[in-house]
Amino acid sequence: MAAEVKIRGRLSNGVADIKSLMPHPMETGTQRDPQGNLIPAHYIEKVVCFRNDQEVLSADWGASVSKDPYFAFQVKNCSPGDVIRITWVDNKGESSSGELVLK
Amino acid sequence: MNMNRRQWIGGMLALGSAALLPLRALADAKTAFKATSADTALQELFGDLPMEPSDAITFKVPDIAENGAVVPVSVATDIEGVQSIAIVVDENPNPLSARFNISPDVAADVSTRVKMGKSSTVRALVKTSDKVYFTTKEVKVTIGGCGG
Numbered sequence: 001m002a003a004e005v006k007i008r009g010r011l012s013n014g015v016a017d018i019k020s021l022m023p024h025p026m027e028t029g030t031q032r033d034p035q036g037n038l039i040p041a042h043y044i045e046k047v048v049c050f051r052n053d054q055e056v057l058s059a060d061w062g063a064s065v066s067k068d069p070y071f072a073f074q075v076k077n078c079s080p081g082d083v084i085r086i087t088w089v090d091n092k093g094e095s096s097s098g099e100l101v102l103k
Numbered sequence: 104m105n106m107n108r109r110q111w112i113g114g115m116l117a118l119g120s121a122a123l124l125p126l127r128a129l130a131d132a133k134t135a136f137k138a139t140s141a142d143t144a145l146q147e148l149f150g151d152l153p154m155e156p157s158d159a160i161t162f163k164v165p166d167i168a169e170n171g172a173v174v175p176v177s178v179a180t181d182i183e184g185v186q187s188i189a190i191v192v193d194e195n196p197n198p199l200s201a202r203f204n205i206s207p208d209v210a211a212d213v214s215t216r217v218k219m220g221k222s223s224t225v226r227a228l229v230k231t232s233d234k235v236y237f238t239t240k241e242v243k244v245t246i247g248g249c250g251g
Contacts, residue, residue: 056208062136064200066173066216074210
């Protein structure tokens with residue numbers, strides 16, 4: 001089970017300033033382990049952000065996004081109590097998500 | 104009977120194309136990420152849309168990245184009708200790093216961190232329905248981000 005997405009957010013004037021961290025190895029497939037074996041590619045391919053179950057933003061990533069990806073963005077038309085949810089799927093089909101209730 | 108059959112065929116065709124559309128979009132993204140040159144990646148992403156340099160894109164990347172494994176990148180713009188934002192690192196083995204699909208409910212303002220194997224031109228591209236706006240920056244990497 002992959003680690004949960006960590007989300008922090010601040011709401012001001014209806015705009016939610018979201019910062020998130022997704023613990024993930026983001027292996028490019030070109031690195032070698034200490035024994036000299038290639039480490040298979042393992043990276044997040046798709047990230048989707050929802051506000052109250054409505055999709056507001058998605059991202060397609062390659063393996064060149066840094067390890068443990070950081071992703072920040074702003075969601076408009078938010079109110080206190082709205083739920084921001086971020087989910088990801090990687091190239092091995094693993095997935096995880098995280099939620100934040102805006103204050 | 105004839106009428107019914109036509110409707111049924113029409114319905115099936117509509118269903119079929121509806122099911123195919125998202126698949127095609129996904130395939131485009133995958134081939135663009137596999138491209139090994141920036142030009143091919145841009146061609147896959149934007150096809151024949153006209154491209155134009157723009158001062159209306161705020162592109163934040165460091166001039167010198169001490170650690171190529173973690174290079175902060177931030178792209179924001181006031182351009183109207185933004186559909187997506189892409190980040191391309193020309194010298195990386197697969198230059199396309201990320202594409203963000205912007206809806207009217209989010210600001211055209213995204214930040215993340217990317218790996219850079221060596222010093223490179225980095226491009227920020229903003230797609231609207233009829234044009235692609237871009238800006239570029241040179242980033243000098245002192246320690247590469249790909250095990251180098």
